Amino acid sequence: MNSRPGAIELRNxxxxxxxxPAVHHVSLRLEPGALVAIVGPNGAGxxxxxxxxAGQLRPLQGSLEGLRGQRIAYLPQQAGMDRSFPVSVQDMVAxxxxHEVGALGRFSAAQIQRCRDALAQVGLAGFEKRGLDTLSGGQFQRALFARLMLQDAPVVLLDEPFAAVDARTQADLxxxxxxxxxxxKTVIAVLHDLxxxxxxxxxxxxxxxxxxxxxxxxxxxxxxxxQRAQAMHEAFDEQAPVCRSDEPAGDFPR
Incomplete structure (x- = not known):
C-alpha cells in the first residue's frame, strides 16, 4: 500500500x-495533503x-481515482453508531x-501504551476501562478520534465529525x-457549520x-x-433514471 496520499480525481x-442517481457528474481533482470541507444543503449528497x-459506494457512472490501494481512515456520522455494545474505551480505540495486528492478533505492551497515549492526547486519560455507554457525545467523539490517530492512514474522511459535541471538544478536534x-495527510470532512x-x-x-x-x-x-445550491437542491428520487452526460471524463472545472 502507498505510504503517502496521491491526488484524488473524480471524473464525471x-x-x-x-x-x-443521488449525486450527478462531479469532476474535480484534490491534490495530496489537502484539507477540504464538503458543504451543501441538507440532503444534497x-x-x-x-x-x-471511503469505498462504500460504487459509481453508477464515471470514475474515482487515486484511492485504490490506499489505506483510509473513515469516520461515519456518530448517529449511526451503536454505543450499547459492551466494550471498553481502550478496546474500541485499539x-x-x-492494520498492524490483524483481526485475531494480540496487542503488545507497546501497542497498549500507544492506545493510552492516544486517549491522553484527546483528553481522555483515565477513561481506558470505562464502557462506551458511559461516555457523553463529546467524549465518545474524542475516543473515535483517538482510534483514527492509531489508524495512521494517509487519507482521513470524516462525516459531520463535530455534530452534537460541545464547543471545547470541537476546538480540540x-x-x-x-x-x-x-x-x-489528506483530510476531507463533511460539515454544516460554514x-x-x-x-x-x-x-x-x-x-x-x-x-x-x-x-x-x-x-x-x-x-x-x-443561493445556487439552494435552487439546485431537490429531494432524492428513488425512481430517477440514470442520467447521462457528454462531459469529457478528464475535465476538472475550477
Missing amino acids: LTLGYDKH KSTLIKAL MGLW VALLHRWHQAG PQVRDHFPLTVMIARELVAWGPTAEVLTDQHW
Missing part, C-alpha cells in the same frame, strides 16, 4: 442507490459522496491498530485535524446533487453559490 462521477470516497494536515469552514478549511467543495463550486474556501462560500 455519478453516485446513487439501487441504480437511481454530501454523505453519499464521502461514502464513495481497533485502530488492526479541529486542532487535531490541523496537525494531521501539517503532517501531510463559519467553522471559513476559519479552518482552506479548500471547499459545495454540492447540491451536482457540483456547485470548489476551490479556495473564500471563493466557494459566497452568497451567489449558496
Whole structure:
C-alpha cells in the first residue's frame, strides 16, 4: 500500500442507490495533503459522496481515482453508531491498530501504551476501562478520534465529525485535524457549520446533487453559490433514471 496520499480525481462521477442517481457528474481533482470541507444543503449528497470516497459506494457512472490501494481512515456520522455494545474505551480505540495486528492478533505492551497515549492526547486519560455507554457525545467523539490517530492512514474522511459535541471538544478536534494536515495527510470532512469552514478549511467543495463550486474556501462560500445550491437542491428520487452526460471524463472545472 502507498505510504503517502496521491491526488484524488473524480471524473464525471455519478453516485446513487439501487441504480437511481443521488449525486450527478462531479469532476474535480484534490491534490495530496489537502484539507477540504464538503458543504451543501441538507440532503444534497454530501454523505453519499464521502461514502464513495471511503469505498462504500460504487459509481453508477464515471470514475474515482487515486484511492485504490490506499489505506483510509473513515469516520461515519456518530448517529449511526451503536454505543450499547459492551466494550471498553481502550478496546474500541485499539481497533485502530488492526492494520498492524490483524483481526485475531494480540496487542503488545507497546501497542497498549500507544492506545493510552492516544486517549491522553484527546483528553481522555483515565477513561481506558470505562464502557462506551458511559461516555457523553463529546467524549465518545474524542475516543473515535483517538482510534483514527492509531489508524495512521494517509487519507482521513470524516462525516459531520463535530455534530452534537460541545464547543471545547470541537476546538480540540479541529486542532487535531490541523496537525494531521501539517503532517501531510489528506483530510476531507463533511460539515454544516460554514463559519467553522471559513476559519479552518482552506479548500471547499459545495454540492447540491451536482457540483456547485470548489476551490479556495473564500471563493466557494459566497452568497451567489449558496443561493445556487439552494435552487439546485431537490429531494432524492428513488425512481430517477440514470442520467447521462457528454462531459469529457478528464475535465476538472475550477
